[in-house]
Amino acid sequence: MAEMETVEGASFSGEDWYGDELGERHYLRCTFRDLDMTELVSQGTVFEECVFGNVKFNASRHTDSAFLRCSFLRCNLFEAEFAGCKLTGSSFEQCTLRPLRVTGGDWSFVNLGEADLRGVTFQGVRMREADLAMAHCDGATFSGVDLSGAHLAKARFNKCDLRGSDLTAFHPAEVELRDAVIDAAQAVVLVQALGLRLG
Known part of the structure; x- marks a missing residue:
């Protein structure tokens, strides 16, 4: 079984991830700002101690993924769905x-x-x-x-x-x-x- 790829300390800003599919990848202490993740699908993806600022999660679907101790600030989760996901210790501030x-x-x-x-x-x-x-x-x-x-x-x-x-x-x-x-x-x-x- 292949080891999960880890992306550590990266910053993503202003990118278009519309409709992307994220698999088993581990984002550790990464920053996501002004991203369009509308209709994005995550399956078994792990976000740990990440910061999401002004990210559009509209109609995104997350299955068996984890957002551990993450911060969501001014994000839009309109019609987003989380199934079997782990969000322990995360915080939401000024989010839709x-x-x-x-x-x-x-x-x-x-x-x-x-x-x-x-x-x-x-x-x-x-x-x-x-x-x-x-x-x-x-x-x-x-x-x-x-x-x-x-x-x-x-x-x-x-x-x-x-x-x-x-x-x-x-x-x-x-x-x-x-x-x-x-x-x-x-x-x-x-x-x-x-x-x-x-x-």
Whole structure:
């Protein structure tokens, strides 16, 4: 089995990667600025400690890829899809993240504080200790998501589908949950978070 090619410390600026297909390549501490990655496809690609500035990820598709401890600043992820990807420790700042679709994978310790996540979909994703403080998640789907230890102060989850997710980090006094859909087991968790007991 061939060893994965590593690209370390490179800078890419103003390039057109529209529709490109990235295979098993390891980008380590690289910088990507003002790139067009619209409709790009990555399969098993690893980005580690990389910086993405003003990159267009519109309609891109990522499968079994990893973005480890990466920084995304003013990037556009309109209609981007991540399947089975690992984004642990990455941060998103001033990014367009909707409509985003994430299925499976590990987004633990991701910083999505204050992000506009209205209508996005996270299904079967691990998001332990993710920062969603003040995030606007109205109408989103977080189904079967591990949100244990997540930071959720002043986050909005109104009209969200939260069924099957770990809600132990949810404190109803700190999070907006108006018209959110939950299952019976989750209702018990939220009742306990309010300091109530079921009779």
